[in-house]
Structure formats: C-alpha cells, structure tokens
Amino acid sequence: MSGITLLEPGALAAGLAAIVLSAAAWMAGYHWRKRARAAYGDARLIDKFSDTLSPRRETFFFCGYALAVAFISLAASSPVMDGAAVRVRAGTTEVVVVTDVSLSMASEEYRPFMPAREGVRAEDVAGPYGSRLDFVKLAIDARILPALASNRLGIVTYSGLGFTQAELTHDHASLRWILRHWMPIGGAPGNGSDFASGLMEAVRLFSSADEAAESPSAAEAERSRVVVLFSDGGFTGNALELADAIAALARHRVRLIVVGVGGDQPSTIPVYSPSGELRGNLMRNGQPVLTHFDERPLLALQDAAGGEYFRLAPGEELSIEWASMIAGERVEIAQRHLYIFPLSAAMFLLACLQMRGVFRRTTNEKESG
Secondary structure (H helix, E strand, O other): OOOEEEOOOHHHHHHHHHHHHHHHHHHHHHHHHHHHHHHHOOHHHHHHHOOOOOHHHHHHHHHHHHHHHHHHHHHHOOEEEEEEEEEEOOOOEEEEEEEEOOHHHHOOOOHHHOOOEOOEOHHHOOOOOOOHHHHHHHHHHHHHHHHOOOOEEEEEEEOOOEEEEEEEEOOHHHHHHHHHHOOOOOOOOOOOOOHHHHHHHHHHHHHHHHHHOOOOOHHHHOOEEEEEEEEOEOOOOOHHHHHHHHHHHHHOOEEEEEEEEOOOOOEEOEEEOOOOOEEEEOEEOOEEOEEOOEOHHHHHHHHHHOOEEEEEOOOOOOOOOHHHHHHOOOEEEEEEEOOHHHHHHHHHHHHHHHHHHHHHHHHHHHHHO
8 A cells, every 4th residue: 555755754743843833813802802891981882892701612714724734734744645666776787688589489479468559449449460570569569668767778579680779768759660660560570489599698788888988887887787588488599509698688788578479379370461461360371370478488588588578468568667677676656646635725724714704794784773
C-alpha cells in the first residue's frame, strides 16, 4: 500500500503554534469585549443590535477557525503519496534491447490485443499488424523508453546474425522512428534464431561506448548496464558461441533480462501482398508453416547467465514496472501531491464561517424593522 509522506513536516509545528497563540488572543478578546459591553450600557439594548456574547458559541467559532488553520498547515506540509517507480534516475543506466526479427516473429497472435492504429481497430487494420515483433516494439515504445528518460538505449536485432539498429543514444525520438520504420521482419542478416549473436552485438555496443569515452567520469563508471532480450524461443546458433556471449556479459558486468513473447498454441504466419492484402499463410510442402513459443532455450539462458526471465503472452497487460525491473533502486518514484485536499477544506470552512456575519446582519435588520 502506498504511504503518505510530508515533505515539510515543520509546517505542522508552525500551525500548532499559530493555533495556541490564536486561542490566547481569542480568549483575551472575548474578555475585553465582555468588559466593554458591561461598561457601555444596558445589556438588553446592546444584544438587540449585536451578537450576544456566548462562551459556547465563541468556542464553536474559534474551533472552526482553528480547524481551518490546521488544514492550511497540513497543506503547507506538502503531503505526497508514493506510487510506482516511473523512470530510471537520469544518467544511471544504459540499456541495449536485443530482439528477434526472424520469420516466426511475424505470427500475429497479438493483433486482438494491440491498440487502434489511426482510429482503426486492431482487428480491422489492413496489412500486417499485431505480430510478435509489433508487440515487442509496443513494449519498447510505450514502456521501456518512458522508463529510461534521460538514459541511453541502443537496439540490436538478430536472425542468423546480430545487427545494430541503433547505437546507444539519448535521442529517444530517433529510436521511436527506427521502431516504426526501420525494424521489419527479416531485418537482420541470415536465417534462423541465434540470440548468441545478438547478445555479442549488444556487448560490442557497450564496448564501443567505452572506447568513445576517452576518460570516463566516476559517474559513468558506476552506470549499470542491462541487456533486455525479446525472443519467442528457439535457438539455432552454436552452443560454444552462446557460452562466449554469456561470459562476455559477465566480463562487462551486464545484467540480462529475458522476455519471452508468443502464445502457447502453434500459430500460422500470414503472408501479405506489397499493398497490404492478405494472401494466406506461409506454406511449406503444401502445408501451412506453424510456429510456437519455445521457452526451454530462454530458461536455459536465464539460468546460465544468472539473469531474470519474464513472459509476455498474448492477452497479458504490459504491467511490468520496467523502471524497477531494469534499474532496481535507481529509480524515481511517482508522487501524487495531496495539498489540494486540506487547502480546499480550509477555504470551504473559512467561507462558511464568514457567512455567519451576513445571516446575523439580515436577522438584525428584520428585528429592527
């Protein structure tokens, strides 16, 4: 449960002191007015044209003003409610996203769960949409990039070989352009699904960043480095090369997060014309080619690299707290400022207390008339 924190707790002490001083002043004023009325003349004549001095009523109205002061001091203490981690602290983390772009990633299991495009429902969008790769791009665009504001991110794709789509950069607008226009199925060299090559390419990105920084500062040296691997499973690479890639991650102190995408049931791979017309499914030997999510290589990779594993199956929400998952404690926590509630209560209470003068004046006018 989210807790409430006071950013300026000293304001409560100031409010308490104000209430105590006001109480003393109010009591002194009450006794002064009581003596003045007694010295002025006939109490019945005075009461006809002014409020009767009543200890109970005076106490009631003072409590109203004291409560208003308490609300104002509470608002001045700046209460905030802590929420979820919203972003990684600036300059503390570097991330390379490695994603499979092989043919199996064209399966459109995620179409029913994708957002509308240009006002058209996902189910009615013409042309390829809602593939495993589209879902990965959505996760990067809508979740990972916002979580990494003011931190560098690079993108590597792989099929038979790894390919750098984007060097490590703070230019997230350019990364979004690449996601939308420059990451197609088959956009990496070769055939198959060799995530070992993709991981080695990610390590090379980090190494290139080190070489570009001729004299890295202490802050740069303390940055954490993370590879987020998106894959629908399967591994067609070499086991020795995979072992080399895992060793390289450890040597460069790169943390690995593996995210599995794809459904549990075998699915077809749609084929579209250049104009976006559906022509059917990919066929081989007269039979439709089926692809299915293969989790075993991903779990083995997670175990061998000492990484973390998450599954994003079709229909599941993108509810992962990416900032916390990527950066641990190096995050900024969302805070909801609550001062408006006690401040509004104080304003409403003061308005009600001031209205008593209007009603009393109207009553006196009627009685004198």
